[in-house]
Amino acid sequence: MILCDIGNTSVDLFINGKRTKLCVENFDPATFEDDVYYASVNASINEGIRERTNWYDVRVFIDWDKYYPTMGVDRIMVCEAVEEGVIVDAGSAITVDVMHGGNYQGGFIALGLRTAQEAYSRLSPALDVSFNFEVDLAKIAKNTPDAITVGFLAPLIEKIERLGKPLYLTGGDGRLLSHFLSEAVVAEDLIFTGMKKLIEKGVKC
Amino acid sequence: MILCDIGNTSVDLFINGKRTKLCVENFDPATFEDDVYYASVNASINEGIRERTNWYDVRVFIDWDKYYPTMGVDRIMVCEAVEEGVIVDAGSAITVDVMHGGNYQGGFIALGLRTAQEAYSRLSPALDVSFNFEVDLAKIAKNTPDAITVGFLAPLIEKIERLGKPLYLTGGDGRLLSHFLSEAVVAEDLIFTGMKKLIEKGVKC
Structure with missing residues (x-):
């Protein structure tokens, strides 16, 4: 399982306990074949990811009653920890x-x-x-x-x-x-x- | 006596207890014939004022031992009050x-x-x-x-x-x-x- 934190300027990957940081410009979701769970605040990258069947948005796992609707998903993730x-x-x-x-x-x-x-x-x-x-x-x-x-x-x-x-x-x-x-x-x-x-x-x- | 506070975007005049605010672009020091005491943080306006004999920089009145050299003159003025x-x-x-x-x-x-x-x-x-x-x-x-x-x-x-x-x-x-x-x-x-x-x-x- 690959974890992926997508910001406005960089993409942070967590693969087997190791982190890799990429610039948004160098990031291509098509290069990943394994399942990727991602938290993204980047609307333009979300467009390209939505079609990919091995990319899972962590937003669906969030209990939204606990938080507020416009709260950044990255912020919710650190709270969940x-x-x-x-x-x-x-x-x-x-x-x-x-x-x-x-x-x-x-x-x-x-x-x-x-x-x-x-x-x-x-x-x-x-x-x-x-x-x-x-x-x-x-x-x-x-x-x-x-x-x-x-x-x-x-x-x-x-x-x-x-x-x-x-x-x-x-x-x-x-x-x-x-x-x-x-x-x-x-x-x-x-x-x-x-x-x-x-x-x-x-x-x- | 006219008092004048010159900032980076606006010029604030204090004439007989009344204030007038001008945009830096609309400010022309040549239009003033009375003595003007000014506090300025705007280096480009200072250039044009320096030649005028009726314009007095309040910096010369400051006891600089009380303050620090790069402190804004406008800030010193409110402290002096x-x-x-x-x-x-x-x-x-x-x-x-x-x-x-x-x-x-x-x-x-x-x-x-x-x-x-x-x-x-x-x-x-x-x-x-x-x-x-x-x-x-x-x-x-x-x-x-x-x-x-x-x-x-x-x-x-x-x-x-x-x-x-x-x-x-x-x-x-x-x-x-x-x-x-x-x-x-x-x-x-x-x-x-x-x-x-x-x-x-x-x-x-």
């Missing part, structure tokens, strides 16, 4: 969700690190500086790189900390965020854990 | 600064409301929705507009609340943010209050 706790998926957006006793409590969506930095740089040449990930978020800043890093990260990190525990970090920037969230568990394959759990549950029913 | 408290200037960026006994303590820069919303909409068609300013920021969200509004605003508003009091709100979105910060004072002319205070102090010396 966790019975209790806070899940932070840090990619181009940073989704933050809370699970309690296997039930979805709600969440929110912040901008991703790169997305935020690009937005600052677009605002003014003076703000076109890199984040300083060595900054002390507990302090207010007295230079531009620290001012934008604290301005973006301190409110968000402090909000996440107040949501409770255990805290799981996943996504491309999960490890980076763990510098600021020392008690968090970095779980890079969380989306695939959730997909697998959901598929197994679905197939059993 | 306040002896004690937290100043939030909500425009294309949201600057948050702390003053104590007339001394600058530091601050940070968040993205502005429109800037953040544009960044969300650029990320994915699914996130191209408007903020819901009626949302309860104390709750986690269960729909997309609330999820991005809470994701952007709740961490920021809660961080601002923890910085102390009194709290002053200014800038184009100052009044809008006051819905979430009930004890804040909306001070729309804060930049001009600061400019006036600084100029009077400078001229007296």
Whole structure:
């Protein structure tokens, strides 16, 4: 069984416990002969997959009463991996969700690190500086790189900390965020854990 | 005396207690015969102003030991207006600064409301929705507009609340943010209050 996470810019494959990342442009669903279970937020790729009989959309396994209709399927998958706790998926957006006793409590969506930095740089040449990930978020800043890093990260990190525990970090920037969230568990394959759990549950029913 | 706040997209004039806003494109410094004191973050407009003998840059009045070299002059002006408290200037960026006994303590820069919303909409068609300013920021969200509004605003508003009091709100979105910060004072002319205070102090010396 191949698991596949299809985003807007990349496709992440999970084959026999190993991950492979492809650019959306280099991805051709016709090259896969085995059964593939996929979670996709990419409408244009979905078009080409729908006809293939060995591609299964994990959306059909989701209990939609637990979530809300426009919620990203990738976000639901990381929630499905966790019975209790806070899940932070840090990619181009940073989704933050809370699970309690296997039930979805709600969440929110912040901008991703790169997305935020690009937005600052677009605002003014003076703000076109890199984040300083060595900054002390507990302090207010007295230079531009620290001012934008604290301005973006301190409110968000402090909000996440107040949501409770255990805290799981996943996504491309999960490890980076763990510098600021020392008690968090970095779980890079969380989306695939959730997909697998959901598929197994679905197939059993 | 005319006061003038020159940003990257607009020019804000303060003449006899009245404000007039112009687009940068419609602004011609040659049309002013009276003395004009200006705070500008717009490098290309500065070029044209430098030759004019009736235009005075407020930068020369600033005690730069109090602030940091790359700090926006508009931000310094709102700080100069306040002896004690937290100043939030909500425009294309949201600057948050702390003053104590007339001394600058530091601050940070968040993205502005429109800037953040544009960044969300650029990320994915699914996130191209408007903020819901009626949302309860104390709750986690269960729909997309609330999820991005809470994701952007709740961490920021809660961080601002923890910085102390009194709290002053200014800038184009100052009044809008006051819905979430009930004890804040909306001070729309804060930049001009600061400019006036600084100029009077400078001229007296």
